[in-house]
Amino acid sequence: MTDRAQDLAAFVTASPTPYHAVAEGVRRLRAAGFTEQVESAEFDPTPGGRYLIRDGTLLAWRQGAAPSPLRIFAAHTDSPTLKVKPRPDTGAGGWRQVGVEIYGGALWNSWLDRDLGLAGRLALYDGSLVPVLVDRPLLRVPQLAIHLDRQVNQGLELDAQRHMLPIWGLGAAREGDLVEFLAAEVGVDPGEVAAHDLVVFDLTPPARLGRDRELLACPRLDNLASVHAGLDALTGADADGTTPVFVGFDHEEIGSGSATGAAGPLLETLLTRLAGGFDVRDRIFAGSRCLSVDVTHAAHPNYLERHDPDHRSIPNGGPTLKVNANQRYATDAPGAAAWQRACRAAGVPTQVFVGKNTVPCGTTVGPITATRLGIRTVDVGIPVLSMHSARELCGVDDPAHLAAAGRAFLADPT
Known part of the structure; x- marks a missing residue:
C-alpha cells in the first residue's frame, strides 16, 4: 500500500465517529505545530497555524500578517x-436489542451480518463530554435465513423500524442497560449520564484488495478520505500570498442544516475574521476560492448503464472534477481551470465526472458554501465503488494524488 493509503487506513480506523475524526485531526495538527483557537475566546490575529473545534466539526488555517485571498x-x-x-x-x-435510527442515505443491506462496535460520546450532568469507543464485537443486525424467505434473492425488503435493530445479547430488555454498560466501559457513574450521541461502526479493518493489491477496501471513505487529504494539504502547503483553510463539517449526510453543518455560520465567521472584518471582507472573498472535496462514483462494471459513457471515473486515475449543469455540484469553467492548474502543478492526473441525464445527481457542501459565501467553488473527489455502504472501495494511489493536488490548490495565488 502506498504510504498515503496506509495512513488513510490508520486515520479511518481512529475515526469511527465525527468526534473521533476531529480528535485525530487535532492530534495531527498539533504535531504539525498548530495551536487551538478557543471559539469563545478573543480571536488571535498573530501569524501561525490555528485550529478551532465544535463537536464534530473541525476548522484549521494558516494566517499571515495581513489578509490575503482565501484558499x-x-x-x-x-x-x-x-x-x-x-x-x-x-x-x-x-x-x-438496541434501538437505532438510520443516519443519512445508508445502504441498509450492507450493515447486515457484520460484527459491529459502538462509539460516540456520553454527556454528563456536570456538562462534561466523555468519549466512547467499544472496538470489539458487540452488536449484529441479523439477516433472515433464506429458508424463511425463499424470495429474498428476488428482492430484499427491509423495514427501518423492524429489521435494522441490532442484537447484543440474550434475555429481557431492561431500561438503562446500555448506558450502564457504557458507563462501566469508560469509568463513570451511570447515574451521571444525562444523554448520549452514539453510532455503530463496522469492525472489519481496512485492507488491500485485487490482483495487484491496487485497491483499498475501507469503511467511511465517504468522506474521511477527503478529510485526511485536506489535513495533509493544509499542513504541507507552501502558501505564500494565500491564506489556506481546511474545514471538515459534520451533518453533510443529512443535509448540512445544523449549527455545525455547512449551512451554519461557523465557516463564514472564521473567514470574515481572516479577511479583516465584515466591512472589508468583500475584496478578499472576491479573490478567494473553495475546493469542495467529497468522493465521487467510480464506474461500476456491473451497472455501466447507470453512468454517462463519456464521463466515467476509475480508481487510480486521479481525483475527479465533478460537474452538474443544475449546480448540484458548484463547478464552473473558471473553477475547473483552477483545479486543472493545481493538478498540473502537482503532477497529478485528473478525471471528469458528469452524471447520466436519466440518473438523479447527488450533491455536496459545495453549492451550500458557494451560496452562503459568494466564493467561487469547485467540486472534486476520488472515485469509489459502493458509496454509502458500510464498506467502500477506492484506489491506493488516489489518496496521495488528492493530497498533492490539494496542497497546490491551497498555495495557488493566481
Missing part, C-alpha cells in the same frame, strides 16, 4: 450509519 479545502466528517436512539433498550423473542 479553502472543504470536506465532511460524518458518514451514513445507524445512530442509537435516546431510549435504546429494547428486544423481542428472548433477545436484547
